[in-house]
Amino acid sequence: MPASVADCWWRPFRNVGTAAVVYVDLAPDAAREAVALTWLDQEEQSRRQRFRFDGARRRFALCRAALRAILCGQLGCPNQQLAFGASHHGKPYALVNGQPAPIGFNVSHGSVHGLIAFAAEGRLGVDVEERSPARDLDGLIGSVMGPEERAELASARGNHRLHLFYHLWTVKEALMKALGTGLTPDVSGFEIPMAMRRGKKTGIFRFPHLPTVRWWLEDLGNEHFAAAIAHELSPDSH
């Protein structure tokens, strides 16, 4: 554990309904990475070694150690009792002494920014992306956006178009991660609510194939990155 709060590379970022989002600073920092490594178990250390690039190794170690530290604090358990399982589609969940922990989480990292979302109830997904100019933005738009989204993007210009693309993409990826079924349905087969496409920061969404389940969407982006969270609403919430 870092010696003090000031040494932590993570900090509270946003509360979204009953979910809490933590920001993880993933900038290169050898001292932080050395501390982070002490938090990882053997399997995680092996996984880290398999990453081919220093950046990917660093992002994994810093995010996983932050996740462990926060979960241990919230669950009141020592790090040694905490482990992670994964669903059939690879979505991780926390185990304490081999039993599923009463808290859900989702992790995303892009470049030097990481976000971890936590909630006691409801599936949730989070995504963060650095807005890198894509080599083939038109091709990407054609692959992952629905017809109305493509129309919105066609009328946007320059930097606004890039921002709108990443805004829509992060909401879609957050939804897919929240659903936890891999990448089914196809991301171009559903569309982000019109109000959010046009600048509203929040919205409620239903998948066409799952109309009884509602998802709270919120744009978490800022001038440094695009980001979004999707959180399953309980049936009795309004």
Next chain:
Amino acid sequence: MASTGDRLKTLIADNLEVDGQAIAVPENLDISLLEAGVSSVDLVAFAKLVARDFNVKFTLEHCTTLNSVKEVADFIDSQPG
């Protein structure tokens, strides 16, 4: 004609990078693009390139479920020509 593996290596070298570095694909193609740290947006673009260049149905889901470039090559070679 170049093998599927060699064509994939070229496609990756020309179109993907992580933290500004090109991805060096080993001879045996035993590398996972996800574990190499390729972003989801870049994976979408890569899937589209694979579909176009090899004339096969290849989606982001294939990118994430096939665990290595070797598995991608085997998948492509298994598709009807």
